[in-house]
Amino acid sequence: GPDAAGGRTALWARLPWGVLAVRTVAGPGCGDVTVAAGELLDTLSSGVGGLPVRRDAQWRWPLPPPASRSVELLPAGELWRIAEAAAGTLREAAAHGVAGRAVGQRVLRDALLDHVAVVVTPDDPPGAPVEIAQRLVQGLVRMGFLGRPGDGDTAAAGPGAGAGGGDVQVRTAGRWVGLVGPYGAVWSQKVVDLAVMPLGTHPKV
Structure with a gap:
């Protein structure tokens, strides 16, 4: 918009x-x-x-609220390391299986994307830990929002970029968690836990 x-x-x-x-x-x-x-x-x-x-x-997806809160700065180099380690894990598991057993490519990918790669705890004001799933890290890297490995110090910080050029802001907005890099941002909404009950025991009111 x-x-x-x-x-x-x-x-x-x-x-x-x-x-x-x-x-x-x-x-x-x-x-x-x-x-x-x-x-x-x-x-x-x-x-x-x-x-x-x-x-x-x-288009069927909600967008995060326009106002968000910065809770942490992460070095771009650390996010590159996390993304590369995940890619190596996927290659290794696809080639040799997990614990000696073959696992489907989609199962591997989904498990890896759901893995919590980083947990940050806001200091000011103190708050609940913020979990950053691998899917957010992969989104930031694959969209090119970090630039290239090693150029974090020279990245042109655009609007919304983290302080320090190559740093990445962790931001929250309600149930949304975002990573804001030098060239763009990615956001994920925390899934609300739902309980499924048999209709016979819980009739409609």
């Missing part, structure tokens, strides 16, 4: 593993519009102008 005051537009996308990614770019937007990313890229590359076919009904 557009930010009329700043002349900037936020581009949101949902990644295949359930993380929302956002990059803010200069220039006024066209309102709250949903289009296919590939079609948008083709349109922009052609220089024709306008937007591709709108797909507003296909």
Whole structure:
């Protein structure tokens, strides 16, 4: 959606593993519009102008609230290390199994993405620990929001970037947890635990 005051537009996308990614770019937007990313890229590359076919009904995910709280700064290098270790673990498990047993690729991937890679505890004000799942780390790295390994100190800190160039902000907004890097951010909503009860014992009121 557009930010009329700043002349900037936020581009949101949902990644295949359930993380929302956002990059803010200069220039006024066209309102709250949903289009296919590939079609948008083709349109922009052609220089024709306008937007591709709108797909507003296909966007079904909530966005985090606009106001969020910074709870910690993480070095970009540490997130690179975590992402690379996860990729190595996936390769090793795919090649040799887990505890000598073959495991399906999807099961491996889902277990790895759900793994809590980092836990931070806010100091000011004190708060509950904030869990950062591997899916957030992978989203930040795979979207290129950290830049390249080793260039954290020279990254141009854009709007929303963590202090110190290569640092990454851990932010919270209600049930949302986000990582804000030098070139963009990723957000994940904590799943609400649901209880499933047989209808026979709990009739509708």
